[in-house]
Amino acid sequence: AQSVTQLDSQVPVFEEAPVELRCNYSSSVSVYLFWYVQYPNQGLQLLLKYLSGSTLVKGINGFEAEFNKSQTSFHLRKPSVHISDTAEYFCAVSDRGTGFQKLVFGTGTRLLVSP
């Protein structure tokens, strides 16, 4: 079964500093990859997705992620964070064979941006 690992449960960072949130997935089969952001007591909002094509994916709010098939990773990056980026970030994957609808989520990384 597919699994997603987000090694960092919490990442503290100062405002305007760069940040990388790590995500690794287990399956060697072809996958779709997603990053979502969740603000307190709210649903999830899609930051970016990789379906096919270029391995560097750009998303909203200045985030980007790079799909690395050999390392089965999809790390999320932002060159300069803002206070408003403080939130929970979830990496998710779905197998191409079962379609993009059945998502498996990582345990999440809490990004804490301080002044």
Added chain:
Amino acid sequence: GAVVSQHPSRVICKSGTSVKIECRSLDFQATTMFWYRQFPKQSLMLMATSNEGSKATYEQGVEKDKFLINHASLTLSTLTVTSAHPEDSSFYICSAFPQTEAFFGQGTRLTVV
């Protein structure tokens, strides 16, 4: 983007009562919707897949008699937590896919006292 609306956003109920949560796709039709449960500071766990006009598909370990799912129309799925107990307290989120991207409801915080 597409809009998925979930109601209520917050509910407190007494132990032993039932609670219904609605998930609506406002600007698209959804033959399939998904229900997730999220415990505090944990990830989302898929509970079940709601299928319009047919029975829901439940994930392993999810009690279908406790978590009743109805998908009566192409824009509405409901999750009813029956005979709720304090351990059912959680954040429940629904999602739907108009195309290749999941859109999530704003979630329902259920507290059973």
